Amino acid sequence: MRKSKLLVIGGAGYVGSHFALHAVNRGFHVTIMDNLSKGHLGAVRSQRFVHTDLMDRSGFESHLFENRYDGILHFAASCLVGESVEKPAHYYQNNVIAAFNMLEAMRATGHQKVIFSSTCAVYGVPDSLPIGENHTKQPISPYGRSKLAIEWMLEDYQAAYGIRSAALRYFNAAGCEPSHDLGEDHNPETHLIPTVVRYALGIQKKFTLFGSDYPTPDGTCIRDYIHVTDLAEAHLKALDMLDREPLIRVNLGTGIGLSNKEIVDAVGRVLGRTIHPALGPRRAGDPPELVADAREAQRILNWTPKRSHIDAVVGEVVAWFSKHPNGYHA
Ligand SMILES: NC(=O)c1ccc[n+]([C@@H]2O[C@H](COP(=O)([O-])OP(=O)(O)OC[C@H]3O[C@@H](n4cnc5c(N)ncnc54)[C@H](O)[C@@H]3O)[C@@H](O)[C@H]2O)c1
Known part of the structure; x- marks a missing residue:
């Protein structure tokens, strides 16, 4: 049987590298793509590594034309809440515009499935606990707003272009291997x-x-602390579930x-x-x-x-x- 091929964008970072390891252990064929702005080559194991920035739209699109993937996992983001308040432009660029680049390249090349690392920061200050998926979304930082904007974009791309997506709202990722x-x-x-x-x-x-x-x-x-490898397993389950559900939005916590x-x-x-x-x-x-x-x-x-x-x-x-x-x- 052919091994499923996955592209892990941001796979040299903390959560992405743990996902990439877990996916290889589960028999997937993994390519890691990262611009190494925050990630580490030392976190890349046996996976193929491609040094690319998602802001380079044409380079990314060429890569997707030349390589067919069964699923794309998007971990690549700027994710410091405090920094996002001081430099919102960077967050809208590296999170929202880079995700737009990814979706446009997926559209141009017929890639159909994406898993997106969202966050509990989309909820802002909760008015009830525990926080369910339907809780009001009022993010209080540019980081949280950039993630919610991407979730909306994913919904629109599913409705209009049929790109299936899971937005997984992590609480606090923790632990390691x-x-x-x-x-x-x-x-x-x-x-x-x-x-x-x-x-x-x-x-x-x-x-x-x-x-x-x-x-x-x-x-x-x-x-709420959730182990990175528990997160990784949820990503694989979501990837599988996207064959039946075109749009998944769930919290990942304990x-x-x-x-x-x-x-x-x-x-x-x-x-x-x-x-x-x-x-x-x-x-x-x-x-x-x-x-x-x-x-x-x-x-x-x-x-x-x-x-x-x-x-x-x-x-x-x-x-x-x-x-x-x-x-x-x-
Ligand atoms: N760590 C957490 O507790 C947590 C909680 C909620 C959500 N998240 C989300 O999970 C994802 C991963 O978080 P993390 O803690 O692993 O972060 P991280 O900074 O360790 O990893 C992000 C990776 O993306 C890469 N990257 C950033 N911009 C890029 C670009 N334009 N092109 C290519 N590569 C790029 C970085 O070099 C880095 O390797 C992020 O999207 C984050 O918002 C994390």
């Missing part, structure tokens, strides 16, 4: 788990917990909320010591609580998270940074 030398290496790192682990291991000297006066039981923000303080405690538990972070003011744009209603994804995709237990997640991140204190850089 240290046994395959894959980890999380963002610069700057704005995610809590790698930051606390780096601080606890002495790789970074300072760590401040932003906000301890939120209306939550311990005063710190609550988030439905379980953990406070920032509980994450710090989990890192302490795994390392067998108490961690005392500095407490700072709230960070602008951080809603107090973001937890997914994860039932729709479980129903539609027949998928359940299996790797998202927090101590196991933290253990993997500790293992990765213990071996790679500088991430992918030697």
Whole structure:
């Protein structure tokens, strides 16, 4: 039987590289495309690698003319909320216009299926919890707005041109595959788990917990952490489901909320010591609580998270940074 061919755009980044590994392990033939603006060649394994920027529309279109894919996965984006407030133009360009380039090239070359990495940031500050897919979408940052704009574009391209799409709204991606030398290496790192682990291991000297006066039981923000390989499996399920459903929009989370303080405690538990972070003011744009209603994804995709237990997640991140204190850089 012919192996299905997948194009993973942004596959040298954190989530994309874990997806690419998982897809190869599941027997797919994977090509990674990345401009390496944030990604790492060290995160590319046996997959074919193509160094291309999605802003290069004609180059991308030529690639699609020369290579036929059974599915395209779009992980490539700029994704720092704070930066998006300072540089919205970059976010509309690298997220919305680059996604438009991809869709136009798909249209020109007859590619039919795309999976898009969306985000819980499309909901903004929720007025009810857990957050279901039909919750009002009022993103509060250019990053969240750029992602919602792409979701709308995908809906219109499905209706008019028949391009099938799944927009998967991740909550907080977490964990890694240290046994395959894959980890999380963002610069700057704005995610809590790698930051606390780096601080606890002495790789970074300072760590401040932003906000301890939120209306939550311990005063710190609550988030929903979903393992990257659980995310990867949901992508494969969505790809399969696109043969029957032309438009899929689902949350990917566990439905379980953990406070920032509980994450710090989990890192302490795994390392067998108490961690005392500095407490700072709230960070602008951080809603107090973001937890997914994860039932729709479980129903539609027949998928359940299996790797998202927090101590196991933290253990993997500790293992990765213990071996790679500088991430992918030697
Ligand atoms: N990490 C999370 O917790 C999280 C949560 C919600 C949504 N997401 C979404 O998931 C996706 C992946 O996130 P991540 O954490 O892996 O980010 P990342 O920065 O690690 O990966 C993004 C990759 O895309 C590449 N890229 C960016 N612009 C490109 C372009 N124009 N052409 C080609 N390649 C380009 C980067 O070099 C990088 O390798 C993003 O779309 C992000 O918005 C992530």
